[in-house]
Amino acid sequence: MAQFSSSVFQLGFLVLLWALVLSAIAVLRADMYGVHTLFRLRDRTGPAQQSAHQAPARTELLSRPAWELRITEGPLRGTTVPLASAPVTIGRAPTSTVVIDDDYCSARHARIFLAGGSWHLEDLGSTNGTVLNGSALREPALLEVGSTMAIGETRIEVDEQ
């Protein structure tokens, strides 16, 4: 009986030892995978930010609801890009508005531009193509709130600001 209880305690010690190791690993997992995206509240990005970007003060632009691109997957996950009036270029080239460091992304991959009061997405002859709402993009297409585009491993959603 003494033998038995002793080996139970010895085994219990090993369990306790591993419990310490595993709880330490559980704590450090938060460091490895714990990156998540915080979206700042809308009113905080308000007038101060917009004047900093020198947003055109024309009435037609102000009347149009502000949109933004939200990168939901890929190396830039968590970043957002406001759609003001200037075209947005996407690619690996450092001169692009959104620089994606991804082997499946071309130097000048795609662009998003304003035409006739609405936003369009155009593939700039990229090697691996651009996917809009699940189908490959052949010619410039209209973007709406909720449209999703995929470039390499990056996914971008269009949403209201």
Place this chain on the structure above:
Amino acid sequence: MGTIAETSVSSRRTLEAVLFVLAVGLSIAACALVSMGAAGSLTSEFWLFSATITLLGGVLHGALRAWAPAADPIIAPLALALNGIGLAMIYRIDLGSTTRPEEGVATSQLLWTAVGMVSVLVVLATLRDHRQLRRMTFTAMTLGIGLLALPLVPLIGTERNGSRVWIEVWGYSAQPAEFAKIAVAVFFAGYLVAHREVLALAGPKFLGLRFPRIRDAGPLVLAWGVSLAILVFQRDLGTSLIFFGMFIAMLYVATQRASWVVMGLGLFLGGAFAASAVFPHVAARYETWLFAFSGEIYDRNPGGSGQLVQGIFGLSTGGLWGTGLGEGQPWLVPFAESDFIFAALGEELGLAGVMAILTIYLIIGQRAMRTALGVRDGFGKLLAAGIGFTLILQVCVVVGGVTRLIPLTGMTAPLLAAGGSSLVATWIMMGVLLRISDSAHRAERGTS
């Protein structure tokens, strides 16, 4: 606009408290099992050890809350757990050994644990920013070389077990090389952060590796010379390996160039090979490693492989689950409480326990590297990486030596093994690491 932020960071100290409770509980459980298994009852030492470890854990946790609230929550509890397990094992060998019962190695280890803990408190309280250390780059170099050379000074330096790494003053003995490690790490970090561009960018390219210019290789050659001098004059392969390895690792972190590692390994292997050809005591070490089980070498005195082979027998007795704390015979291996504590732990805790202990070291090393990634200044990065790498390299050298993967070197397992100098020096390093991790985390949170 979106930003990227980390999850749940405010509860760092609470998580740490939980880990501290586990670590202290583990240490007490180990002491209790040892006491019950080897002495048959809970001895007065058990109560003393348990009370002290609990007190020290509480004080360390309080100090971190007060002085380094954003410090890493894992490093301190895990270090304390290693310290506690080591203490229990040393006490166990005290109890088992019939030749030196009243010496009380464990009691003095407990005293050194307390001294180490006070050193951490002093580091945390006085070193409010690790960048203060950068100002001491060349002071640290002088201090480091001075400490390394101290055992060679006549009168105070003494030779023990064939290595001249000890000093003895007024009846107290210490291994100054353990403290030199900290000074040298500070010096390397300060020096490399100032010179890394020239070391990284200049030089010819050969076989796909960019080699440094001859004149820039000076520090490398100097570090190599110093480590070889340790090997030759102090006959200590382990210390020599640790210093050179630390330099190469920090150089690699500073310059990101593999050529330094290739050159460094080449130089070290060349030097070690030459040393074995020239010095008989080094050659004897290689023989005990390669032909440990030959009868002639086993019985050779001095310099036989008896200790090494006994350690391996101990490990094999332990098997997968171990004999149980307090129920094996780990004292049969000479120096089971210091150099061979790993064999003793393997015998009583088995592979299952030893793997957990190695994982604990690995996690501390990972935290050091994580700290190096997180901290903003290059000096802090290099220092944290250097401390983490040194700790892991030392564990590799010790465990490799005990398991006969590499020649035995006579290093002690950091935090586990008996030895005041090593214990206090490692605790000071943990203190510095905690301080750097505090600023790293503040930087990441953007609340400096």
